[in-house]
Amino acid sequence: MAELVFFSGTMDCGKSTLALQMHHNHAARGRDGVLFTRQDRAGTATISSRLGLTKEACEVDDATDFWFEVIDRRTQGRPVDYLIGDEAQFYTAAQVEQLARVVDELGVDVYAFGISTDFRARLFPGAQRLVELADRVDVLQVRALCWCGARATHNARVVAGRMVVEGAQVVVGDVDGGSSGGADEVTYEVLCRRHHMRRMTAAAARAAAPSAQTLVSSVLDG
Numbered sequence: 001m002a003e004l005v006f007f008s009g010t011m012d013c014g015k016s017t018l019a020l021q022m023h024h025n026h027a028a029r030g031r032d033g034v035l036f037t038r039q040d041r042a043g044t045a046t047i048s049s050r051l052g053l054t055k056e057a058c059e060v061d062d063a064t065d066f067w068f069e070v071i072d073r074r075t076q077g078r079p080v081d082y083l084i085g086d087e088a089q090f091y092t093a094a095q096v097e098q099l100a101r102v103v104d105e106l107g108v109d110v111y112a113f114g115i116s117t118d119f120r121a122r123l124f125p126g127a128q129r130l131v132e133l134a135d136r137v138d139v140l141q142v143r144a145l146c147w148c149g150a151r152a153t154h155n156a157r158v159v160a161g162r163m164v165v166e167g168a169q170v171v172v173g174d175v176d177g178g179s180s181g182g183a184d185e186v187t188y189e190v191l192c193r194r195h196h197m198r199r200m201t202a203a204a205a206r207a208a209a210p211s212a213q214t215l216v217s218s219v220l221d222g
C-alpha cells in the first residue's frame, strides 16, 4: 500500500541527504520517481545536501498541483511510482492535501522531507498539514546537537550575531558554518529547547561565561 511519510528534523540533520539516498535506492531497483523541492539554499530546481550531493529537481511554487503533475506524466506514458519532496515545510496546505490524494487514489508513494517549526518554534503550514495527514512522521536518527551537547530540537535565526524572534517566516539561509558571514546576513543555529527558550546561542553562551583569564584576574585583584 502506498504511503505518505514525513521525514522531519531540525535544519542540518541530514534530510536532503536522506532524500537523495532514498531516490538513489528506489531508482536502483527500477522504480520511477520524481524529485521536487522549493527554495533550496543552492538555488532553483535543486536538491542540495551539505555532504556535497546535489540533484536536479522540479521547483515547487504556489501554482504547482501535485495531482496534475502525476496525472500529466502518466498520460504521457511516463510511470510514476514515488515522489520525493524536499523543503516540504514551504509547500502549501493544499499541496500537502494533493500529495495525500496522490497516495490514496493513484498508489504513488510520497516521501516528504522538511523542518517542522520555524525560528519562533511555530509550525510551518506545510509541515502542520503533513503532521496531520502523514501515515507516519519519521524523526531523523542522525542527531544535530545544540552547543551544550544536548539533542537539537529547535531552529534559531541569528541576525548580526543575535538570535531574533521576529521577522518573516520564510528567509532562506544556512547554518552558521555554511554561511558567508556578512554582518546583516541571516543565519540559523540549531538549539535544544531550553536554550532556544532562553535565546542562548553558542555566541551568547560564550559571552555570558566569564573567561578563565577574567576569573584568575579577579581572584588576584582580591
Ligand SMILES: Nc1ncnc2c1ncn2[C@@H]1O[C@H](COP(=O)(O)OP(=O)(O)O)[C@@H](O)[C@H]1O
Residues within 6 Å of the ligand: 009, 010, 011, 012, 013, 014, 015, 016, 017, 018, 048, 049, 050, 051, 142, 144
Ligand atoms: N564535512 C562533513 N563531514 C561529514 N558529515 C557532514 C559534513 N558536512 C555535513 N555533514 C553531515 O550532513 C548533515 C547535513 O545534511 P543535509 O542533508 O544538508 O541536512 P538538512 O537537509 O537536514 O539540512 C550534517 O548533520 C552532518 O551530519
Ligand SMILES: Cc1cn([C@H]2C[C@H](O)[C@@H](COP(=O)(O)O)O2)c(=O)[nH]c1=O
Residues within 6 Å of the ligand: 010, 011, 012, 015, 016, 039, 040, 041, 114, 115, 117, 118, 119, 120, 155, 156, 157, 169, 170, 171, 172, 173, 174, 188
Ligand atoms: C528555521 C527557519 C528556516 N528557514 C529556511 C532556512 C533554510 O533555507 C530552510 C531549511 O533548510 P534545511 O535544508 O533544513 O537546512 O528553511 C526559514 O525560511 N524560516 C525559518 O524560520
